[in-house]
Amino acid sequence: MNDLEHATSSSDLATYADDTQVFHADRELENIEKVINEDLKNSDEWFKNNDVTRNKSKYQSMVLGKKKKVFNQDANHISM
16 A cells, blocks of 8 residues: 555555545546546555555545535535
8 A cells, every 4th residue: 555655646645554545636526526536546456466456435535625616516526
């Protein structure tokens, strides 16, 4: 798992034991979704190449931001 960070190009990773958080900050929700989805796709390829299976049922997403900005946008486009 130490080299998983090399599979992601734009997101940041935080890991603890076998848990990993993928996060990205941007002013536009569409950009966040694009970056996170691309890096999740790259992570899936890393998992496949390293004979590891991720448990998609444990995946969750969360969007943080200003109330006006976040609640006026649909944040359900992150592919888990």
